[in-house]
Amino acid sequence: MAGTIIRPKSVYLCSGFGQGLSKLEALDNALLEAGIGDLSLITVTSILPPKFKVVQEMPANIRGCTVPCIISKAFGVKGDTISAAMVIARTYREDGSEDIGLVAEAHALGPENVAIEMAKEEIRRMAQRRGLRLKIVKIASASGIVEEVYGCAVACAVML
Numbered sequence: 001m002a003g004t005i006i007r008p009k010s011v012y013l014c015s016g017f018g019q020g021l022s023k024l025e026a027l028d029n030a031l032l033e034a035g036i037g038d039l040s041l042i043t044v045t046s047i048l049p050p051k052f053k054v055v056q057e058m059p060a061n062i063r064g065c066t067v068p069c070i071i072s073k074a075f076g077v078k079g080d081t082i083s084a085a086m087v088i089a090r091t092y093r094e095d096g097s098e099d100i101g102l103v104a105e106a107h108a109l110g111p112e113n114v115a116i117e118m119a120k121e122e123i124r125r126m127a128q129r130r131g132l133r134l135k136i137v138k139i140a141s142a143s144g145i146v147e148e149v150y151g152c153a154v155a156c157a158v159m160l
Contacts, residue, residue, distance in 0.1 A: 006068060008159035010053040011101075013088060015142035015155040023075055026152035030073075030142070034154055040066040044159070046126070048101030054088065054138055055160065062160075070157040072105030074115070076146045083108050083143035085115035086155035087123045091132035102126045102134070103157050112143035115155075 014036060018029025031037040035058055076082035084107045091099045104126060106118035116139060127134040142153040 006159075007049050008052065008068065010055045010160045011048060011088060012055050012058050012158040012160060013086060013138050013140040013156070014158070015084065015086070015140040015153070017142045017144035017151070017153045019146060019148035019151045021149050023150050023152065026075065026148075026150040027073065027154070030152040030154040034142070034156060036156060036158060038063045039158070040064070041069045041071065041156070041158075042066060043071055044068045046070050046103040046105065048088070048103060048159070050098050050100055052101045058158070059160065068159045070103045070105060072107050072115075072155045074107035074109070074153040076109060076151045078146050078149060080146045080151065081110055081143065082146065082151055082153045083110060083112040083115040083141060084153040084155040085112070085119040085139065085141035086157055087116075087119040087136055088138045088157060089123050089127065089134050089136045091127050091130070091134055093132065099132050105155060107153065112141050115143070116141050
C-alpha cells in the first residue's frame with residue numbers, strides 16, 4: 001500500500017453558527033466561530049484509534065495546516081432554525097479492553113436537542129453493529145435561527 005497512514009492521538013471537538021449572503025460565507029463564519037476557520041479540513045469517516053485523547057484547545061501552531069476532521073453541517077435560509085451535533089464515544093470489548101473510538105454526527109432543520117438525540121442514537125447503533133459497549137465522552141453542538149440570507153451550524157471533531 002502506498003501513502004501515509006495517519007494515526008491521530010487526540011481529537012478536538014468544537015461547534016459554531018454563522019450567517020452570510022451565501023452558503024459559503026455562512027459556512028466560513030460558522031467555522032470561524034468554532035475556532036477552526038483558518039484550517040484546511042479534510043473530511044474523513046467516523047472512527048478514531050483506541051486510547052485517543054480529547055483536548056480542550058487547538059494547538060496554536062497549526063493555523064493554515066491541513067487536518068483530518070469529521071464534520072456535521074446544517075444549512076438553512078432566513079427564518080429557519082438549524083442545528084448540528086457531534087458525539088464522541090469510547091468503545092469496549094466484552095473483556096473490558098478499550099477498542100476504537102466512534103464519532104456520530106447529525107444535523108437537523110430544528111432545535112439543537114433534536115440533532116443531539118439523533119447523533120446519540122446513531123452512535124448507539126454504530127457500537128451495537130460492532131458488538132461493542134459504549135461510553136459517550138463528549139458532545140458538541142450548535143444551533144441558531146437564520147436572520148440573514150443563509151445560515152450554517154457546524155459541529156466538528158478535528159483529529160490531531
